[in-house]
Amino acid sequence: MYKYSIGLLCLSILLIFSNSCKHKQIDKMPKLQPVNHTYSNYDSIELKHLHLDLSVDFEHKKLKGKVVLEINNPSNCHFLILDTKQLEIEDVKLEDSVSTAWSLGDEDKILGRALVIDLAKGTKKVAVYYHTDPEAEALMWLSPEQTLGKKHPFLFTQSQAILARTWVPCMDVPAVRFTYSADITCDKQYLPLMSASNNFKKNSLGKYHFDMPQPIPSYLLALAVGNIQFKSLGENCGVFAEPEMLDKAAKEFVDLPKMISAAGELYGEYAWGRYDILVLPPSFPFGGMENPRLTFATPTIIAGDKSLVSLVAHELAHSWSGNLVTNRTWDDFWLNEGFTVYFEDRIMEKIYGKDYADMLMSISVGELEHTLESMMATAPGDTKLKLSLKGRNPDDGVSDIAYVKGAMFLKYLEGLYGRKIFDDFLNAYFNHFKWKTVTTEEFIAYFNNHMSKWPKIKPNLEEWIYAIGLPSSCPKIKSKEIERIDAMIVKIQRDSSLKSLDTSRFTTQHWMHLLRHFNPDSVKSLMQELDTTYGLSKSTNSEIQCDWYLLCIKNGYKAAEPYMEQYLMTVGRRKFLEPIYEALTKTPEGLEQAKRIFNRAEKGYHAVSRNTIRELLFAK
Ligand SMILES: [Zn+2]
Numbered sequence: 001m002y003k004y005s006i007g008l009l010c011l012s013i014l015l016i017f018s019n020s021c022k023h024k025q026i027d028k029m030p031k032l033q034p035v036n037h038t039y040s041n042y043d044s045i046e047l048k049h050l051h052l053d054l055s056v057d058f059e060h061k062k063l064k065g066k067v068v069l070e071i072n073n074p075s076n077c078h079f080l081i082l083d084t085k086q087l088e089i090e091d092v093k094l095e096d097s098v099s100t101a102w103s104l105g106d107e108d109k110i111l112g113r114a115l116v117i118d119l120a121k122g123t124k125k126v127a128v129y130y131h132t133d134p135e136a137e138a139l140m141w142l143s144p145e146q147t148l149g150k151k152h153p154f155l156f157t158q159s160q161a162i163l164a165r166t167w168v169p170c171m172d173v174p175a176v177r178f179t180y181s182a183d184i185t186c187d188k189q190y191l192p193l194m195s196a197s198n199n200f201k202k203n204s205l206g207k208y209h210f211d212m213p214q215p216i217p218s219y220l221l222a223l224a225v226g227n228i229q230f231k232s233l234g235e236n237c238g239v240f241a242e243p244e245m246l247d248k249a250a251k252e253f254v255d256l257p258k259m260i261s262a263a264g265e266l267y268g269e270y271a272w273g274r275y276d277i278l279v280l281p282p283s284f285p286f287g288g289m290e291n292p293r294l295t296f297a298t299p300t301i302i303a304g305d306k307s308l309v310s311l312v313a314h315e316l317a318h319s320w321s322g323n324l325v326t327n328r329t330w331d332d333f334w335l336n337e338g339f340t341v342y343f344e345d346r347i348m349e350k351i352y353g354k355d356y357a358d359m360l361m362s363i364s365v366g367e368l369e370h371t372l373e374s375m376m377a378t379a380p381g382d383t384k385l386k387l388s389l390k391g392r393n394p395d396d397g398v399s400d401i402a403y404v405k406g407a408m409f410l411k412y413l414e415g416l417y418g419r420k421i422f423d424d425f426l427n428a429y430f431n432h433f434k435w436k437t438v439t440t441e442e443f444i445a446y447f448n449n450h451m452s453k454w455p456k457i458k459p460n461l462e463e464w465i466y467a468i469g470l471p472s473s474c475p476k477i478k479s480k481e482i483e484r485i486d487a488m489i490v491k492i493q494r495d496s497s498l499k500s501l502d503t504s505r506f507t508t509q510h511w512m513h514l515l516r517h518f519n520p521d522s523v524k525s526l527m528q529e530l531d532t533t534y535g536l537s538k539s540t541n542s543e544i545q546c547d548w549y550l551l552c553i554k555n556g557y558k559a560a561e562p563y564m565e566q567y568l569m570t571v572g573r574r575k576f577l578e579p580i581y582e583a584l585t586k587t588p589e590g591l592e593q594a595k596r597i598f599n600r601a602e603k604g605y606h607a608v609s610r611n612t613i614r615e616l617l618f619a620k
Contacts, residue, residue: 023091024099024102025103027101029103029116030078030081030116032081032116036328036331037110037111037161037173037389038162039081039105039111039114040082040114040170042176044075044077045071046072046073047070047071048178048179049069050168050178050180051070051180051181052067052180052181052182053067053068054066054183054185055185056155056187056192056225058153058155058187062134063131063139067127067128067168067170069082069125069127070124071126076121078119079116080119080123081114081115082115082117082165082169083111083112083115083164083170084104084114084115084165085113085136085165086112086137087130087131087132087136087165087166087167088130088132089102089104089128089130090130092126092127092128094120095123096125098120100117103115103116110392111162128169130169132166132167136167137607137608138164138167139155140156140606141155142156142283146281147227148242148244148281149227153226154226154227154242154280155225155226156223156284157224158286158606158608159219159221159222160220160289161394161397162219162330162394168218170221171218172218174217174218174219174327174328174330174437175217175328175329175437177215177217177435177436178218179215179216180211180221181196182209183207184208185206185207186225188202188204188205188206190228191225192224193223194212194224195212195292196212197210197293198276198293212292214435216292216323220290222289224280226242228240228241230246231246231249234260236274237257237260237274238250248304249299252309253312254306256275259313260316262347262350263313263343263347266350266423266426267320267343267426267430268427268430271319271324271434272293275295277294277295277315278295279297280299281299282298282571283604283609284296284572285572285573285574285609286608287314288311288315295315297315300542301542303541303542305508307508307509308543310348313347314340314344316347317347320339320430321336325339325434326438327437327438328439329439330397331390331397331440332386332387332438332440333387333398334402335406335438335439337402338402339406339410340403341364341406342406342407345407345411355479355480359481359507362479362482363482363512364403365477366513375399375401380468380469383469383470384466385401385409385440386440386465395608405470408474408475409465410422412471412473415475417454417457421451433446444461481510485513485514486517489514493519493523496526498529498530503534508541520551520555521555523551524556524557527552527555527557528557531557531559536560537559537560537563542567542576545563545564545576546575546576546580549564550583552564553584553586567580568580568581569597569604572604574608574609574612577605577613578609581594595617598613598614
């Protein structure tokens, strides 16, 4: 029996080995020169449509099946070159029936490996059979313990910026837009969802079909699978979540229909049919991801008082800036995010009033100033709106620069021309570039042309876009509420007493500003009173918790430690994890404590968060 098993093992190893080598290799590989973070030859070959046929295997943490790419090859190029990373390619067939030669290029740590496929004359369809790696960077396989319900596993993808290639061989560059469809098979207990037309209920077969008839770039390919239920919030919008979260989420997002109509009134009709939100388990590393028709959102925005729903306004705004008009390269990322933060501010102002919107923007500008302070010392070139990310990971461009400096640039332009003229420009811009991609230089040319009707106004576009730091022309955001809190802070610190603290009409953002602007030493003697009066250590509001724990670390208030530890064990959003771990590294004891917590918590983190924190703790 023992011998027999060994023999069988050898035979199967042999079979796997021969199978992986038996396909015909490319005779002479073309020169592989990545441009804009892709190896694909998208300049020569048009990708028109992509069809996915995948089964979801939770046990082995893999997706298995095929992708069929419909192409147009007008110049009769001999090769189709696609991006892949961590993928196991099994076979490639032309027109999904004829075997062809194919080879993988050398591995690049950031870009992965090019898949070069030999084409026949007139090839219209290429099918790639493959399966994913359990460690694929875009795929987060959650164990039941990592979900809210604790009973079922959960899968979600995060394709931005260049991780789509870790679960779909494709032209993984925002310059390429294509329509897609999919057939997904999964265990009957679960409901799969995509950035496409969705089913609202599980079916008895476990097979689901999806269509995305509008062209999207690869970074918006998205899939989630789990024990998910749906609740409608209006005619064309609703929320998906684990059953334990569904009612809470529906209550928090009750203003969604209002947001959709406010956005449409500002910059033109919503172009994607439905707009639904999927609330993910807590390990999602970002606030939200604007997957078309189905925003992925962190549960950390569910505060119980709607005070963090600006994130939904942000993701919704991406339905115009980003999804409808897309940055052509990651160097132009500010065109996605700067426009979106500006748009988000306008939606918030329309629904919740100018005072509240100003307070939110004022807090964002505070964060931008903080970011600028450190970046000017370490990477001043990255404080330009137009980035230079060649040879680097495009994730390096994700900072307050693209988001808030970008938005302040648009506010500056609004101030120069007046809101009416600027809104007309934005409407024209979205309309002109819809379903297309745009570079910074095309934006400038379009802007100059459109605004030439007002030759006396001379905005300094060059300085805002190509110079480092923040121009002196940056508008000042005046917020009455922020001034009210600042006055309280002065009195509290002067008197070493909390008697001037008036928390009536306090929202999450009031607390955030207060906690961030306390001088840690000046309020050291007040920490316990603050904690017992307002229950800050025990808070369940992720934003308040983060700022409170930071203050506690800075002035050594130990009573919050068990709660902070619990927070780091359950929250996976990088925005919260990074500053807390960083603050802990400032002392040797803190660093030890951080490493101890991280070792226990990392299993629950997404690779995006895990990598950032690991670098922070172990590079020192
Ligand atoms: Zn965004």
